[in-house]
Amino acid sequence: MTVTTSSLPIPAPREDGRRRKARRTREALAAAALELVLRDGPDEVTVAAIADRADVARRTFSRYFGSKEEAALDFVREDGSRINALLRERPAAEPPLVAYRRAVACWLTDRDTPASHHRPGIRALLALLDGDPALFGAYQRIRVDAQAESVAIVAARLGVDATRDPRPAVAVDSAAAVLTAALRMWAGSAAVAGPEGPDGPDGPEGLDDLTALVERSYDALMAEAAHAAGHEAESARRK
């Protein structure tokens, strides 16, 4: 078998021993927090139990996370950083909505840095959000911060000031809202259908396939916007 250079995974930036150790500690704490929150419910989990499970001291936890919710949602925060890294790499010719949509598609299908939606726990975690105010607040904080970074990236692409020109925020926030809506439907369909779904692993009407659902949702945004623009042009013509 011949492996061409271009098919090799892009090497990650060099990481010294200390950074690698810090990254692994963070990952161990996040994995322990997610596992315990899903097993026992967010209210029952303590920071001490998370630290214990990750085999680190209690005070080590506070060096990485401000709360157990933040730790359990660290994979969601990573998704946001990954989407923003991919957004920065999109060709300058792509309009903001296209660039955001394609960054999301790359994140969902990347095999080298798997998106957290491959982790079965993430879907269950998203389904828990609505019932737990602290988890909900932490999730919204992560979402709003990631979107603020996306707005800055898009403003730089367009060469405009995002505090005066609404275009970067409008493009990012509507594109991100479509992703969030798709994630909510995806989490909700699992909650309704159970882990295997009523029709087997693919669930009802393919809602279990997040990548297909996200594509369908972006297509719906384009169709809705075209429909709205057509309607507004027609009502302006009639006046």
Place this chain on the structure above:
Amino acid sequence: MTVTTSSLPIPAPREDGRRRKARRTREALAAAALELVLRDGPDEVTVAAIADRADVARRTFSRYFGSKEEAALDFVREDGSRINALLRERPAAEPPLVAYRRAVACWLTDRDTPASHHRPGIRALLALLDGDPALFGAYQRIRVDAQAESVAIVAARLGVDATRDPRPAVAVDSAAAVLTAALRMWAGSAAVAGPEGPDGPDGPEGLDDLTALVERSYDALMAEAAHAAGHEAESARRK
């Protein structure tokens, strides 16, 4: 002067004495919470001080609100209810994005039931959100709940099941994201410019005029979507 029936304000549903008293108590508590949160900062305000200011007993507060943040943000919750009531009244022929946009425009310009953005405190309150986790969480809760209701209204208009068809959530969440982005810019421009703005009451580039900013933001969404659809059609053609 002749007043035709259709130009008269729609009468509010009849309210008996007990309901009217409950509404007034709620309004007094919400106004007191907003005033104290803005004067002293969210951390310094107690439920007891809010009840005292509104001239009701401490236990009365708990009958209306779960927290001081919920009380201070009650005007935001009312805005959501009002937008949803107006969305229900939009003609069936309007596409969802148009219906939502026009419901928002009616809410912003209605003189009979003034939107809370006429209250100077609301802008200062929105500018406080990012720095206060409890206020931020309560705001996101109100926003998400109002949008869930909008999604149900749009799904009923379209005659589809919103748990399986992404169109209602995509239309509502993107349209609501545009409004939220405009509100954030509006609050931010006041924070930067001060109450009177550097160029007087209208502020820099008209950002102080929320109605104009919201219209400009919806126009930006339509333009971005058309730009994106054109780009995607072009890249599909080249393949």
